[in-house]
Amino acid sequence: MSSHHQVIIAGSGLAALASAARLHELGVKDIAIYANGLGGTPYIAAINFVLPENPYGDSPELYAKDMLAAGYNIGNKELVHEMAANTLKGYELLCRWGVTFAHNEDGSIKLRHVSGHTYPRSLCQTTNLIGVEIEKVMLTRLAESGIEFHNKAQVVNLIKNDESGKIEGFTVIEDNHEPYNVYAPVVIASWGGVGNLLGTSTYPDDVKGNTLGMAKTAGASLVDLEFIEFEPMVMMSPEGAVGEPCPTAMLGEGGYLLNSDGERFLLRVRPQGEAGAPKSLINHEIWKQVAQGKGNSHGGVWVDLRHIDINILKAYPWFYNRLIQSGCDPKKELLEVGPMPHSFSGGIRVDKNYESDVKGLFAVGEACGGIHGACRCAGNAASQATLSGLLCAEGVMRTGELDRVINEREVIYHRDDSVREKYLGELQRVAGRSLGVYRNAQDLESALKFTHEVIESSQAAKDDLTSQTALAIHLIAKAALNRKESRGTHNRTDYPESSPDFEKEFIF
Ligand SMILES: Cc1cc2nc3c(=O)[nH]c(=O)nc-3n(C[C@H](O)[C@H](O)[C@H](O)COP(=O)(O)OP(=O)(O)OC[C@H]3O[C@@H](n4cnc5c(N)ncnc54)[C@H](O)[C@@H]3O)c2cc1C
Incomplete structure (x- = not known):
């Protein structure tokens, strides 16, 4: 079994849907999406766009300025400015494909003020998560438009033609059947980030992070790998609510953090x-409180929402309802919150067409790196997923070789469950220990040593998931060791300060 398409997309989160939608609008008819879940998209509460009718005098230029400042001036300026300049086009794309947003009583679009932004510019829904709405309406409309969906398909390898150096497709396992090859001259990596590499995170299970290793093996350059985002206000108790992010928009609604x-x-x-x-500031200040013995017993602090109007709290129904169902009433009690791995600002390095260094491989959303810099503004993962999808589709029309003929080849895939059992748990523990909130040379060097041994072992070579996972952790640890300063989400206990002349990005 095999199949051929003009464009194949790995993942069905927002970045994939935006890419497919724009490609379809631009006339590409043969698009197939392969994914094994919905990724982080259904959890999106906030998505930022600067609309011309905003009441604050906001502008795309100010938006770009906020992004670069929150990212400690590491973000790729060209990509950031391009994203901000097209913000309205991203909003309009979602609207054309049926997404609706909450409005105020006077008919204006409801804007929330989330972390890292000078002005309220975050769009939402007040009856459900906006990510749920996006998946629901866009999946339906894209399928009706003839886009082919494979919803239980795990992409396990990229196919590269060693002679031409071009990517020609990927290998998938669908519904636990035998692996097969899918061929296309344009492959879009839209497989999300890497949070699950570190163990406990807010990520859903289908985003494993080994994909970073997959991209590297195919020859793609990677950038900003040391910048794993920690969501600052994730619920730490009671048990039923653990892992639920308290929206940073609550600080915009009047909530505040308290120490003991x-x-x-x-x-x-x-x-x-x-x-x-900004999230990095909130994280740092929480960690300071914990270090001074002024935190809670779970390693976080408290957020006070008790004074906020009940109707405002109920306008975040996924959050409010989960708390109430877990026996915790935010009107009556303080909430125990703290930082947890949440998203990734590093990834595949792309040019302004969102094409990687390897011809034929494009990357969008959390799969690509370099936009958010050392810290991402809240709500900007969703905006970036939308805009990168849109701009990538336009880039594909400019540079993609949609009619390139591809010859079929043998399926190459290695799987050994005993190797997975032996290594995956330990790899996750090593990553959790060395790449968490605070990092130091000793832990990072031992992570490098262990992952190197795994990569070099003849056993790991028998299992692609294991070797890709080891490689992904190895590269992140290498980037973190290289960066001898603390900047944004990257904190070195042995180099606590950020240095003004240390702004370059690391590319692997
Ligand atoms: C709890 C939570 C809350 C969040 N809230 C917000 C928010 O309010 N605002 C915001 O901007 N961001 C938020 N984020 C981050 C945001 O969800 C992601 O950055 C965003 O979804 C990225 O979109 P994406 O399409 O790149 O990836 P994802 O939405 O993560 O989608 C990845 C896709 O790739 C698929 N996939 C992964 N690996 C493979 C593979 N090997 N083979 C096939 N398919 C694969 C997945 O199944 C999925 O379909 C939140 C994240 C979480 C976890």
Whole structure:
């Protein structure tokens, strides 16, 4: 079994859907999507667009400025400016494909103020997560438009023609059957980020992070790998609510963080108020409180939402309802919250067409790196997924060789469950220990040594998932060891300060 298409997309999250939608609009008819879940997309609560009718005098230029500042000036300026300049086009694309957003009583679009932004520019729904709405309407409309969906398909390898150096497709396992090859001159990696490499995270299970190793093996350059995002206010208790992010928009609604002395500690470093504080700042200040013995017993602090109007809290129904169902009433009690791995700002390095260094391989959404820099503004993963999808589709029309003829080849795939059992758990523990909130040379060097041994072992070569996972962790650890400073989401205990002349990006 095998199949051929003009464009194949790995993943069916927002970035995949936006790419497919725009490609379809531009006249590409033979598009197939292969995925094994919906990724982080259904959890998206906030998505940022700067609309011309915004009431704050906001502009795409200010938006780009916020992104670069929140990212500690590491983000790729060309990509950031291009994304911001096209913000309206991203919003319009989603609207054309049926996505609707919440409005205020006066008919204007409802805008929330989330972390890292000067102005409220975050669109949402108040009856459900906007990500659920996006998946529901876009999946239906894209399938009706003739886009082929394979919903239980795990992409296990990229296919590269060693003579031409071009990517020609990928190998998939569908519904646990035998692996087969899918061929296309344009392959879009839209497989999300890497949070699950570290063990406990807010990521769903279908985003495993081994895909980073897959891309590297195919010859793609990777960038900004040290920047794993930690969501600052994830619920740490009660048990039923653990892992649920308390939206940073709650700080925009008037909520605030407290330490064990009852102090609004963020005000010390941000006297203008908690609203809009970048995630890296919130994380750092929480960690400081914990280090000073002023945190909670789970390694976090408290957020106070008790004074917020009940109707405002209920307008975040996924959050409010989960708390109530877990026996926790945010109107009556303080919530225990703290940082947890959540998303990834590194990934495949792309040019302005979202094509990687390897011809034929494009990357969008969390699969590509370089836009958010050292810290991502809240709600911007969703905007970036939309805009990268849109701009990639337009890039494919400019540079993709949609009619390239591809010859079939043998399926290459290695699987050995005993190797997985032996290594995967330990790899995750090593990654969790060395790449967590605080990093140091000793842990990073031992992670490099262990992952190197796994990569070099004859056993790991028998299982692609294991070798790709080891390679992904190895590369992130290498990037983290290289960066001898603390910047954004990357914190070195042995190099606590960020240095002004240390702004270059690391490419592997
Ligand atoms: C709990 C939570 C809340 C979040 N809230 C927000 C928010 O409010 N605002 C915001 O901007 N961002 C938020 N994020 C981040 C955001 O969800 C992601 O950055 C965004 O979904 C990225 O879109 P994507 O399409 O690139 O990847 P994803 O949505 O993660 O989709 C990845 C896709 O790839 C598939 N896939 C992965 N590996 C393979 C493989 N080997 N083979 C085949 N398919 C594969 C997955 O099944 C999925 O279909 C949140 C994330 C989480 C986990």
